Every structure is written in C-alpha cells, then in structure tokens.
Amino acid sequence: MTTAASYPAVSEGEKREALEAVLNSAALARSAQLKSLMRYICEMEIAGRSEELTEYRIGVEVLGRGKDFGVAEDSSVRNRAYELRQRLERFYSVEQPNAPIRIEIHRGGYVPNYV
Numbered sequence: 001m002t003t004a005a006s007y008p009a010v011s012e013g014e015k016r017e018a019l020e021a022v023l024n025s026a027a028l029a030r031s032a033q034l035k036s037l038m039r040y041i042c043e044m045e046i047a048g049r050s051e052e053l054t055e056y057r058i059g060v061e062v063l064g065r066g067k068d069f070g071v072a073e074d075s076s077v078r079n080r081a082y083e084l085r086q087r088l089e090r091f092y093s094v095e096q097p098n099a100p101i102r103i104e105i106h107r108g109g110y111v112p113n114y115v
Contacts (some may be wrong), residue, residue: 010101010114014045018101018114027091030078034084037062043102045112081110 019042022028028035040062044053055077059065063076071077085105092102104113 012046014101015042015103015114018099018103019094022088022091022103025089025091025095027095031083031087033080034087035065037080037084038103040093041105041110042112050111055110058110077110081105 019039022038023035028038037058038081040058041053044050055068058081059069059071059074059077060067063080065074065076085107088103088105091097102115104115105111106113
C-alpha cells in the first residue's frame with residue numbers, strides 16, 4: 001500500500017511548470033485578476049511564505065484593496081478564491097485531465113497544494 005508520504009516531493013521546477021500551464025490555459029484566459037491571484041499564491045508557497053497567505057494580505061496586495069480593507073465586510077478575496085477553485089477544476093477536467101502535477105487550493109484557505 002502506498003501512502004502520500006511515500007511519493008517524492010514536488011520540485012520547484014515542477015511547481016513552476018504546473019503554474020505556467022494553468023496561467024496559459026483557456027480556463028484563465030480572460031481573467032487577469034484570477035491569473036494574478038494564482039501567480040501570487042503559488043509564488044508565495046514556492047518562496048516558503050505560505051503562512052503569509054492571509055485574506056487581508058491577498059485583498060491588499062493582489063486585489064488592490066486599501067489598507068483599511070476589512071475581511072468581515074468585504075468577501076472579494078473569498079469570492080475570487082472560490083472562482084479560482086472552479087476554474088482549476090475545469091482546467092484539470094477538460095484541458096489537462098492527465099496533468100502530471102495538479103494545483104489544488106483547499107476550501108477555507110489560500111495555500112496551494114501540489115498533487
């Protein structure tokens with residue numbers, strides 16, 4: 001029986017290739033904002049800064065919200081993350097069903113996982 005822990009770690013190069021495939025996909029073709037979000041969260045994870053991926057930080061640094069941005073009153077980050085998850089699902093089911101590495105963003109968070 002094989003467990004997830006026995007799989008080799010995904011290399012930085014593999015992560016970048018998977019990211020570029022998503023960024024160049026039809027699923028994200030018409031959404032500069034979703035591309036920016038995808039690039040930002042993946043680059044933060046690759047740089048070892050996953051703990052910094054907060055809703056507030058994404059709102060300010062990716063979506064251009066002001067420093068007074070309140071996550072309780074403004075659901076834009078959650079909405080964009082939901083849409084990105086939907087687009088990733090479409091990309092992997094339609095465009096790249098046999099992709100060697102998939103990027104997943106689990107509900108309730110913003111840290112990408114490479115599967």
